[in-house]
Amino acid sequence: MKILTSLRNPKSKTPSSRQTNGGAKDMTNGDPMSLILGFTIPTLIGLLFQQFYSLVDTIIVGKCIGVHALAAVGSTGSINFMILGFCMGICSGFAIPIAQRFGAGDYESLRKFLANGIYLSVIFSVVITIIVAVFCRSILVLMDTPADILEDAYKYIYIIFLGIPITFLYNLTSGILRSLGDSKTPVYFLLLASLINIVLDLWFIANIGMGVEGAAYATVISQFIAGSGCLIFMILKFPILHISRSEAAIDKHYMSLLCGMGVPMGLQYSITAIGSVILQRATNSLGSAAVASITAASKLNMFLVCPFDAMGATMATFGGQNVGAKKLLRIKQGLKDCILLGAGYSVISFSAIVLAGKKLLLLFLDAKETVILNDAYKFLFVTGLFYFLLAIINIVRFLIQGMGFPRFAILAGVCEMVARTLVSFILVPSFGFNGVCFAHPAAWIMADAFLIPAFFYVYKKLEQVFN
Numbered sequence: 001m002k003i004l005t006s007l008r009n010p011k012s013k014t015p016s017s018r019q020t021n022g023g024a025k026d027m028t029n030g031d032p033m034s035l036i037l038g039f040t041i042p043t044l045i046g047l048l049f050q051q052f053y054s055l056v057d058t059i060i061v062g063k064c065i066g067v068h069a070l071a072a073v074g075s076t077g078s079i080n081f082m083i084l085g086f087c088m089g090i091c092s093g094f095a096i097p098i099a100q101r102f103g104a105g106d107y108e109s110l111r112k113f114l115a116n117g118i119y120l121s122v123i124f125s126v127v128i129t130i131i132v133a134v135f136c137r138s139i140l141v142l143m144d145t146p147a148d149i150l151e152d153a154y155k156y157i158y159i160i161f162l163g164i165p166i167t168f169l170y171n172l173t174s175g176i177l178r179s180l181g182d183s184k185t186p187v188y189f190l191l192l193a194s195l196i197n198i199v200l201d202l203w204f205i206a207n208i209g210m211g212v213e214g215a216a217y218a219t220v221i222s223q224f225i226a227g228s229g230c231l232i233f234m235i236l237k238f239p240i241l242h243i244s245r246s247e248a249a250i251d252k253h254y255m256s257l258l259c260g261m262g263v264p265m266g267l268q269y270s271i272t273a274i275g276s277v278i279l280q281r282a283t284n285s286l287g288s289a290a291v292a293s294i295t296a297a298s299k300l301n302m303f304l305v306c307p308f309d310a311m312g313a314t315m316a317t318f319g320g321q322n323v324g325a326k327k328l329l330r331i332k333q334g335l336k337d338c339i340l341l342g343a344g345y346s347v348i349s350f351s352a353i354v355l356a357g358k359k360l361l362l363l364f365l366d367a368k369e370t371v372i373l374n375d376a377y378k379f380l381f382v383t384g385l386f387y388f389l390l391a392i393i394n395i396v397r398f399l400i401q402g403m404g405f406p407r408f409a410i411l412a413g414v415c416e417m418v419a420r421t422l423v424s425f426i427l428v429p430s431f432g433f434n435g436v437c438f439a440h441p442a443a444w445i446m447a448d449a450f451l452i453p454a455f456f457y458v459y460k461k462l463e464q465v466f467n
Helices: 002-008 015-020 032-065 067-075 077-104 107-142 147-162 164-179 185-207 212-237 252-284 288-304 306-324 328-361 370-385 387-402 407-431 433-437 439-466
Strands: none
Touching (some): 032 067, 032 212, 067 147, 077 107, 077 252, 077 387, 164 212, 252 288, 252 387, 252 407, 252 433, 288 306, 370 387, 407 439
């Protein structure tokens, strides 16, 4: 792999050169558990607030517009994840060589990766926006979106997709900051964006009566504020990122390495999402009530699994920096520590579902909608029962990506896609909504069966490279 070639002979500089790093954090020295916790907690707070203003969208849409509007927004979830997940995966991949160069102390190459990553992000964002804007309605029709919610679903997701360049702006800047060990700054701007999103939601929907379009505009505007804030902070506070004219040159070698990391990570999200799209189509066939149940449960589920996402983001940076520094034993210790954290949180989160799941679902649903409420709780309960499997996926997959093997993420995504597809074509037609409930656990089991042995393969491969 190209990334392995670049790791054999890094242009390492002395550790003393780290004095110009601004607020960057070195994760190649110190207690792994303390570093992981110190990085994960701020990342978690950011993810929680990101989900928070997504929850606000859902709550306001459900309460102010109605259950059909809620189903319309929810029916776009899988296609939203497929497209925006690809964008986020690309940005995460672009940040990994930066983390590795930071760990190696090679700041000149770091800035060259940064410059070429910006060029590629502009190209990808423009091309993707044009393609999805043209085919958006056709995709919703192919997904068998119920006729009574199709128009609202299109209005919502079309606006979200027009904001793809803004998605790149935030995810690239926040990914770069995290690659340097700064997991706090993106959180601060997300806090601000979340508050603005709530105000805009209430203004656009409750006061002006814009409908689902208002929720979409509020999301895009808020993300623009967060992304712009991260960009300005990077320029002002990180001298290490100041690119010289020679470093800003377009370099095919660096672009190739970036695409080799970013595109596989983006495809991993999209391939995983293809299974979700197929599952969404199967769910749509059950009617808008089933869609509303899954929408409400999924929104709460996404909130509950944020710690797993934070652990994944942490391990990508931890793995990237320590591979750059050639400290493989720290990677193995960090993996053990993070899995321990994942196991503990899995127990806590499932207990919360058992004790307060139905009450929390009332944030999105009216108590009178008893059938929808019971189905939503059933989905949440079954999914939560298998949370530890999700913890393993996020921790191991992102660690492998940070270590420089993004293609394994694609194969893990294929495993998830196959599992959800089998559930959609076998369990859902036979068992209806009950079949939908087991889609995520089936996907996690299959992905873990691949990822666990993949980690040991990757580890041995790097041992051979560094020895």
